Amino acid sequence: MATPAAAPTDHSHAPATGKYFVPAPSAWPFMLTAALVTCIIAGWGYLEDHSVGPIPPIVGALAAFYIIFRWVRGVCLESEGGLYNDQVGRTYRMGMAWFIFSEVMFFAAFFGALWYAREMSIPWLSGEGTKLATHMNLWPGFENTWPTNGPKALGGKFETVSAWGLPFVNTVLLLTSGVTLETAHHALKENHRKVCIFWMWVTVALGSLFLYFQATEYLHAFHTLNLTMHSGVYGSTFFMLTGFHGFHVTLGTLMLAIIAIRLMLGHFKPDSHFGFEGVAWYWHFVDVVWIGLFIFVYVA
């Protein structure tokens, strides 16, 4: 049984070396969990007004960054050291694809909340469908409008961010960054390393500019428009969606910068650069989410 007879090549998943890659034991995952729990305890102290001192947040966050850096660095060195075969490459590609799918579903929860508020809860609160009694008894004056901060006008009167100001500029920035990133990718595939590095830094700059404008827009919303997370369901969905997206852009920009530095250090080959591609996929995903945000949060 299971004698290694001549394998049919058509469904062969065997790596070129004929051996599976198995990494050495590692303490980083355990330590990363400990660091995250330290951050959680710090977060608990902040949320519940318990003084846990400055040590847990600082130590937890620094440790988490350091551990992630060392863990990823180890993977990069393994890759550059030629330990990986085609099968490992496929593993990383598939893993990244599944991970991005999980991120899609994470955003879907918040887009779903936005849809439900606009199509279900607000029409019902205004008396549509079978909810007339609720409307008559609780909030007889409430009408189905969007944007809204609800029947009790939570957070007070507010204005919304115009789609065709900074958000439109940001749309152009992100779409352009997708193009510059692919330009860099093609340059890498054609072994024009310097061109590739140039376009990578252009992409990082576009991402950073996006974040700068996003921060400007937030400040404008807080101080001038009185649009905050307290502004009813509009403020809730607006800041949850744009906030998590902004967080993802921040991570994406950081990762792009790291890839650019790795390119400058001579990492990656024209035919083997999963780290680059994984980050590029992530960036395009963030881009697509933004299109959804622009249409459903800002324009519609």
Add this chain to the structure above:
Amino acid sequence: MAHTDHAHHDDHAHHGPAPGIMRWIKTTNHKDLGTLYLVFAFTMFFIGGLMSLVIRAELFHPGLQFVRPEFFNSMTTLHALVMIFGGVMPAFTGLANWMVPMQIGCSDLALPRVNNWGFWLLPFAFCLLLSTLFMPSGGPAGGWTMYPPLVLQMGEGFPFLIFAIHLMGISSITGAINVAVTILNMRAPGMTLLKMPLFCWTWLITAYLLIATMPVLAGAVTMLLTDRYFGTSFFTASGGGDPVLFQHVFWFFGHPEVYILILPAFGIVSTIIPTFARKTLFGYDSMVYATASIAFLSFIVWAHHMFTVGMPLAGELFFMFSTMLIAVPTGVKVFNWVATMWRGSMSFETPMLFAVAFVFLFTIGGFSGLMLAMAPVDFQYHDTYFVVAHFHYVLVPGAVFSILAGVYYWIPKWTGRMYNEFWGKTHFWLSAIFINVTFFPQHFLGLAGMQRRVPDYAVQFTDFNEISTIGAFGFFLAQFIFIFNMIKCMSKKGVPATDRVWEGAHGLEWTVPSPAPYHTFEVPPYVGDDETQSLHGAAKAH
């Protein structure tokens, strides 16, 4: 587990386990992590079981006897969270860790370090969650479904509840990505998708469900967090939100979660029954398609958990009919199991006993589910002990029995020793009897109108509650037989197991020595027809 001596060669491919505790903290080996997952899961089963005993002791008589109502509510809440996220899911992940690489012929899971992370998140997450019990304001008491606005009234432990769920979610997603990528990318030559053992198929589909729905749960609890601390009003009607929105988002996760808890069980039972019936599994392909259909349908039935919440009539009807549709692929599976046993040369070792009991008792849970699927009928049953009886029938003699069956079936391969068959059978009969004593009367209690999640009840419910409590204590005690039986195998006492272990067993895992070496297939094996014919029979062997 064989300790190999050749530690740390240059190519990283050979390394025996490190000595002491660091072996378990640093391990990237799928067998070590499978063991860790299973030990953790059974520890959580024990803790969750103790909580259920608090509940059953309190319900032995009407009125309040032992605990305060708030603490009782904490027990029902944490019992569910511990059993689902700490017991059943890690146990299945542990079985996947052990068996998937051995069944498809690869050396380890695709992402071993991520695998280690996925495991170690769990003990930390449950320390956070259970630590809330020791806070002055107590643990979560609003039910495991965490419906607002009630859950927002929890005390200062609330962030720990939310962040613990986040950590469990990361653990599940990383574990699921690992299993999915392993199955899709690491199969040995000749192991085509439709030759895979069904346990791998059901786990592949489970992994898809996990990756699709755990992020939605993360989103739901994040909205709870911001509603409580950052002034958002997702679930506040006065701000234009809706508490019912939480229920929709939660159950969009929660219903696929139900199948996450049962699909791997289907895979285990589909593996065990052909072995002990000494026949080919009946309808392999239809099993795969039925599993995929169940997974698809699981995304469009969620609101049957919310029939009484005040949905529009169209919603009630849609979710009623889509729910009933699930009975079709599930029925395919049950008929296939029965047809596999039909005219087989059956023998009833402990794994087979648990598997047969699974088919029978899970089907009872399925039928009560069909009753609950009818919206007008559910108005009567909703939030009663009938629901409690229903989901415990699918989760205990369903999911948990399959885990026990799987452990009995594979532990000779893991440890190289046979468990004690007499005590295995004793464990089975005590479990099977007591689980029915515990949960069957709850059907009647529910139909008569006894509410769930209440520490007190009307006096006419006393008799059935007493029976149920006796059953629960009996079931709990019977599990110690299992624990001692397994510890005996792990401490290398007992009859040495052969490589094949079971006369009728087929599959790659039975071609390696017992106990399986620390690294099983460092070079991909070639998969011959001998090892896949149990799935397809001679006709399909080309």
